[in-house]
Amino acid sequence: MAIAIAIAAATFMVPFGGTASAATTVNTPAGNPTDAQTITVTGSGFPVRSALPSGLEIIECADPGGTTTNLPTDAATSCDGTTVSGGQINTDASGNFTAQYPIELLNSGNSSINCDATDFCVLWVGQDFNGAFLSGPHGFSSAFEIQSVAPVLGEAPLAISLPVIAAAIVGVYVFLRRRRAQPSVTV
Amino acid sequence: MRHRILRNRLAAAASLIIAVFTMATMLDAGVASANPSPPTLGTSPHWYLGKPEQIRDAGSDTTYFLMQRLSDLYMQSGLYGCQLNLATTPNYNACLTGSSAVIATSDVTDNYDHIEVDTGLGKIGSGDGQKQLCGNETAPFGGGQVNGGAASSTPDFARSSKPVDTTQPCQANEVALGFGKDGVPAVDFQGAEGPGTATGTSCTGCSTGGQPWSGQVVGPVAAGWLPGNAVTCDTSTGPSSNPKNTVNGCSGVPVTDISNVGGSSSEAFNIYCNTGAGKITDWAQLTNITGSEVPGQGATIAGHPLPILIAAVNTGSGTESTYSGFVGCSTTNVNQSNLVCNGSQALENNSAQFGDCAAADFPSAGDPTSVADQAAEVASMLYYMSNGVYNSNIHSRLLTLSTGPSTTVQYAAIKMTENGITATTANPSGTLMQNTFPTARTLFNIYRTDTVRASTADFLNWICDSNSAFTKGNDLSTGQNYNNEITAAVQTTYGFIRLNTLTASPNNSCQLITSVHDATS
Numbered sequence: 001m002a003i004a005i006a007i008a009a010a011t012f013m014v015p016f017g018g019t020a021s022a023a024t025t026v027n028t029p030a031g032n033p034t035d036a037q038t039i040t041v042t043g044s045g046f047p048v049r050s051a052l053p054s055g056l057e058i059i060e061c062a063d064p065g066g067t068t069t070n071l072p073t074d075a076a077t078s079c080d081g082t083t084v085s086g087g088q089i090n091t092d093a094s095g096n097f098t099a100q101y102p103i104e105l106l107n108s109g110n111s112s113i114n115c116d117a118t119d120f121c122v123l124w125v126g127q128d129f130n131g132a133f134l135s136g137p138h139g140f141s142s143a144f145e146i147q148s149v150a151p152v153l154g155e156a157p158l159a160i161s162l163p164v165i166a167a168a169i170v171g172v173y174v175f176l177r178r179r180r181a182q183p184s185v186t187v
Numbered sequence: 188m189r190h191r192i193l194r195n196r197l198a199a200a201a202s203l204i205i206a207v208f209t210m211a212t213m214l215d216a217g218v219a220s221a222n223p224s225p226p227t228l229g230t231s232p233h234w235y236l237g238k239p240e241q242i243r244d245a246g247s248d249t250t251y252f253l254m255q256r257l258s259d260l261y262m263q264s265g266l267y268g269c270q271l272n273l274a275t276t277p278n279y280n281a282c283l284t285g286s287s288a289v290i291a292t293s294d295v296t297d298n299y300d301h302i303e304v305d306t307g308l309g310k311i312g313s314g315d316g317q318k319q320l321c322g323n324e325t326a327p328f329g330g331g332q333v334n335g336g337a338a339s340s341t342p343d344f345a346r347s348s349k350p351v352d353t354t355q356p357c358q359a360n361e362v363a364l365g366f367g368k369d370g371v372p373a374v375d376f377q378g379a380e381g382p383g384t385a386t387g388t389s390c391t392g393c394s395t396g397g398q399p400w401s402g403q404v405v406g407p408v409a410a411g412w413l414p415g416n417a418v419t420c421d422t423s424t425g426p427s428s429n430p431k432n433t434v435n436g437c438s439g440v441p442v443t444d445i446s447n448v449g450g451s452s453s454e455a456f457n458i459y460c461n462t463g464a465g466k467i468t469d470w471a472q473l474t475n476i477t478g479s480e481v482p483g484q485g486a487t488i489a490g491h492p493l494p495i496l497i498a499a500v501n502t503g504s505g506t507e508s509t510y511s512g513f514v515g516c517s518t519t520n521v522n523q524s525n526l527v528c529n530g531s532q533a534l535e536n537n538s539a540q541f542g543d544c545a546a547a548d549f550p551s552a553g554d555p556t557s558v559a560d561q562a563a564e565v566a567s568m569l570y571y572m573s574n575g576v577y578n579s580n581i582h583s584r585l586l587t588l589s590t591g592p593s594t595t596v597q598y599a600a601i602k603m604t605e606n607g608i609t610a611t612t613a614n615p616s617g618t619l620m621q622n623t624f625p626t627a628r629t630l631f632n633i634y635r636t637d638t639v640r641a642s643t644a645d646f647l648n649w650i651c652d653s654n655s656a657f658t659k660g661n662d663l664s665t666g667q668n669y670n671n672e673i674t675a676a677v678q679t680t681y682g683f684i685r686l687n688t689l690t691a692s693p694n695n696s697c698q699l700i701t702s703v704h705d706a707t708s
Contacts, residue, residue, distance in 0.1 A: 053585065053598055054581055076675055077665075082678050083613070088602070127581070129679075130581070
């Protein structure tokens with residue numbers, strides 16, 4: 001289901017250098033990653049290395065519903081700085097890059113955003129997530145959800161787990177009442 | 188008949204599920220009430236006083252900007268604090284009492300007292316903040332005395348990017364609340380290619396005749412550049428003539444790691460601390476290695492010195508203290524360069540300043556090679572930075588040189604690994620949270636148990652609590668819960684990792700203050 005909703009790689013026209021626009025693409029492996037899985041991220045259309053001495057940054061951001069209309073517009077409210085790529089990511093002479101990136105599951109226990117099995121996220125790739133989130137060179141990956149390595153019921157969101165538990169209690173109650181209501185049979 | 192019973196039961200079950208779901212949703216969202224009840228004064232975790240106060244902190248520059256942000260968030264929540272009393276003298280220096288203290292929009296879970304927080308400057312640095320907290324250095328602006336506290340001319344708490352200094356006289360009464368996680372990676376400037384021949388003419392920090400490069404070409408030495416290589420060898424995909432270099436076309440090996448393994452015989456010690464035999468002074472000793480050689484064993488190039496220039500950093504800072512602990516001496520400035528910034532101490536966590544320093548060290552007036560000299564200085568530098576500042580502030584890791592009347596070039600500081608370990612920020616699995624990165628450190632707010640005021644305790648508890656002991660309100664200017672805004676400020680805007688009351692050991696020092704000295708005043 002999650003895969004079906006995932007959108008195609010986003011392409012955006014972003015200004016660079018104040019003179020021209022460049023189309024950027026960001027590609028990630030198909031399907032949903034798992035927590036702590038390292039994936040290969042590739043892209044093109046970014047400034048060439050000599051114009052980008054600080055390299056590229058990759059960061060996880062919330063994308064509610066996994067739709068292009070809900071793509072993040074601001075890092076401070078939609079992204080998590082603990083997921084920013086740690087090493088130098090240089091582009092080549094054509095503005096392409098390849099990087100290894102560790103996916104991180106995010107929820108209220110470690111973040112101000114949710115990136116998990118029920119909350120879509122995207123990878124933002126660009127030069128400066130805090131200073132030029134949309135105004136600088138950047139691109140977004142397809143939306144994805146993050147699967148826990150070992151799901152635990154206690155970690156499920158309240159809105160899901162409570163009704164499931166309630167339904168189970170009601171089911172047991174109905175079953176017991178039906179058994180009690182059946183007439184006893186004597187031989 | 189049986190079908191009808193079944194239908195009824197299914198309907199009842201469905202109703203129950205819907206009811207439970209609705210209740211859960213309502214609980215999740217919170218329910219607006221008419222007028223909230225006035226909170227209880229003088230009790231943990233809020234420690235409300237029923238009156239406004241000012242508090243002041245001092246110390247760390249690493250956490251200065253973050254604490255400014257947290258102070259702002261806390262103070263703006265006070266816009267919706269208690270209703271203040273006009274009838275007091277001076278006016279409005281206490282909350283109204285009883286039900287008149289609150290109205291429908293009163294925020295009774297955040298800054299109810301209208302506390303004002305001054306993120307102090309004064310003598311900057313974690314060490315100085317702690318000294319001021321203990322009264323071992325007098326502060327220019329008191330916190331406690333001005334506001335009726337017990338200790339005169341001391342801040343209410345110290346910002347510190349290092350643990351409690353056990354040599355301070357009040358250390359027995361100090362408690363450090365670790366609210367953030369960080370690291371201090373070394374950085375070099377591998378992409379500083381420069382335009383070629385560095386003559387050193389007009390050097391302001393060089394002794395007479397002692398310009399450092401003997402009028403030779405200097406390329407990106409940290410990327411493995413050696414004499415004879417093109418200065419663009421760092422951008423070439425190679426292959427390198429050196430089998431140990433699989434990264435670029437330079438014939439040396441890029442310097443991407445610094446090691447303190449071996450203590451006083453380590454690479455780090457020999458660069459930063461050693462003043463005698465075995466001292467590492469030349470980039471070729473790190474990069475000009477082959478076979479089984481390790482950094483430090485490389486041969487220098489006769490007649491072509493490539494000096495390692497160590498930028499001096501303000502002592503007293505927690506960042507300098509952390510890194511000096513890694514390299515193994517009391518300060519990282521033992522072998523500092525007298526060329527960089529003309530030998531002056533640079534501020535921590537800011538590479539941008541070195542563009543200005545290089546321009547001052549090699550003034551352009553009448554010197555046609557000044558840009559080459561400036562680039563050579565940058566290429567030859569070693570520095571270190573807060574990982575959070577590096578990650579979150581691109582300006583802090585970029586420096587700019589003027590190459591003409593209207594042209595510039597930018598070079599970037601590149602993070603290095605320590606003992607082969609990369610600083611990673613994943614929570615809780617990263618090397619900073621796991622304390623496996625050698626310079627992983629905790630960012631603290633330190634208070635004194637013998638003087639802490641209720642207003643200070645309220646603010647510090649507000650930072651530490653993670654909607655656990657109490658639930659913060661929503662920021663009415665953004666719609667976000669203040670707890671989320673604290674996390675976002677710590678982690679995204681400023682690049683650290685938030686620690687709070689629920690953080691697991693050993694990073695669990697951000698615990699609530701449960702005793703104060705003026706709760707009933």
